[in-house]
Amino acid sequence: MGKGRDNRDKAVKRQYEDFPYPPRNPEDDKGRLITGSPSHLDELNHYIFAGTRDFSKPFRALVAGGGTGDAAIMLAQQLADHGNVGSVTYVDLSKASRSVVEARAKIRGLNNMEFHTGSLLDLPKMEFEPFDYIDCCGVLHHLENPEAGLLALNQVLAEGGGMGLMVYATLGRTGVYHVQKALKALYGEEPLARQVQLSKKFVENLPSTNWLVRNPFVGDHQMGEDAAFFDLLLHPRDRSYLVPEVVEFLNSAGLDLVTFVEPVKYDPAVYVSDKDALSRIKKMSMIDQAVLAENMLGNQKTHIFYARKQNNSIPAIAKIAPNMVPVLKNGNTAEGLAKSFRGRNEFVISFDSEKVTFPLPPRIAEIIALVDGTLSLSEIQNKLSLNWEGFRRLFAPIFKFLNGLNIMWLRAA
Ligand SMILES: C[S@@+](CC[C@H](N)C(=O)[O-])C[C@H]1O[C@@H](n2cnc3c(N)ncnc32)[C@H](O)[C@@H]1O
Structure with missing residues (x-):
């Protein structure tokens, strides 16, 4: 068990050394800033700090498993635009990914970032000051023990702070794991570049009955990028979550769900016109509504959500008020x-x-x-x-x- 796990840990690290993800050319940062969810400053302010956080005051953000830097660069740029008092700490296993994000930061002239190579599991030992906000997207589902990873993040989160997280969602990825298993059985022992080459050909010729072939929502493997193909279909270790599993996962680490984004994708009332069904939906909790929406829609490939420490009595989400x-x-x-x-x-x-x-x-x-x-x-x-x-x-x-x-x-x- 211990040996298999060590090998899988090594395989995950090797993948992201060979295929930094997502593939980014630092030169592109001369022309555009990639923004998205979670971790846009206005969005996280709305969902974690009830809209009251002033980013011209000190603010410590951590991006755990920051990859090639989309979230870290967005946060650092937005904090720089607010007076450059806030800072971003980037941690990732992969040196190759870190060199991409460092080059992006340099091109943008950002000086409010620090970079560390290592595992997020070691964060509690790294003696950082607690973080006000933690972004961890597309990472925890690759750990042998995602709960241990989330707990490590919670241990370095400041009281009153929050997290923006993304994990894979099960229903929209229908077919991905069947193909992963098939490719592992056939080519799992080949060198990584050869795995991609052989697997691409195999996937092109899958029978029309295959669930991945029939799934119109998954297309990363058809983009032509080896890193994206590998991440989707050859990953040495990943798992996906249904809404109730997301909630259990958070609770296991002492966290509560604040909200999923975009909210409309988790609101079943949007997709129902029958009056009786609508009145039943109205009586459900936010989480039961999200479960229902996921089961109705079936197309979520990821779950993006905000979370805070349990038993926080200060409201998280901004409310309509005159000010x-x-x-x-x-x-x-x-x-x-x-x-x-x-x-x-x-x-x-x-x-x-x-x-x-x-x-x-x-x-x-x-x-x-x-x-x-x-x-x-x-x-x-x-x-x-x-x-x-x-x-x-x-x-x-x-x-x-x-x-x-x-x-x-x-x-x-
Ligand atoms: C799919 S990429 C996501 C990158 C980035 N968060 C994003 O959303 O664009 C996953 C990243 O997690 C990193 N990673 C995986 N396990 C890790 C661990 N235990 N500690 C730190 N980073 C890890 C990988 O090296 C890789 O860069």
Whole structure:
């Protein structure tokens, strides 16, 4: 058992030395910043600190298993843009991955990062000051004992801090593990580059009945990148989670789920029109609703979620209040959204191939046009000459819709 585990640990490290993931060219950082969930500063502020965190004050972030650096670079750049007081600590097993993220940081002129090569399991021994926020995406499901990894992260998390995590989701990955097993049986003993070469050919010729072939949601192996192919189909060790398993996993390490993102993918009411079913859904807990949504949709390939230490009595998620400022995720502008909503009473969004029609709340175009990232809700209310209760009634469904799509968050003025 111990020997097999050692070998698998070595195989995971070797994979990420040979195939740093995701593949990134540092030169691309001259032209664009990759942003995403979790760990966008406005998003984590909304979900972990009730929107009240001031990033011009000291803030310590850890990116555990940071790979080629997408989250670490996003966090470091966003903290630098807030006055460069916050810092990012990057830890990863793979030296090759670290050299990519170091090159990206250099190109961006970031000086608020530190880099360590090692296992996240050793974090409690590394004598860091506790971290306010920890990002760990696509890593824990590769450990022999993911619970031990999560516990190690919790041990270096500050009281009142939180984590943004991603693990694989079972239903959307249907077929991945069948093919992994087949490839391991055939080519598991070959050198890594040869495994990729042989496996690509094998996968191209799988019978049409194969579940991976039939799964329209998984396509990483068809992108042409060896690192992506390897990560999906030749990984020496990975597992996936259903929603209840995510919750158990968190609880095992003394953590509570705050929310999944995007929220709309975990809200079954969005995909149901039957009145009886809707009234049953309304009576369910947030977690039972997420379980139901996962079983209905069947297409989640990953679960992205925020978590905090158990028994934290301070509210985690920002709430609608007069002093809160609505902010839009970058890439969305008030004018652009207002334009796409103007004159309509419903809006169709396609999730994978599933088209969902959202009824648009009254006055959404007019209200969204005033969201500039600086005006508070009470200032927007005044511009509309409404009283607070009247405005709140209009704004609540707009916020539910846009926050559900993960494009609007709240932060304190
Ligand atoms: C799939 S990549 C994800 C990279 C990054 N988090 C992202 O989302 O882009 C997994 C990374 O976890 C690292 N890793 C795996 N096990 C680890 C461990 N025990 N401690 C630290 N890093 C680990 C690998 O070296 C690899 O860079």
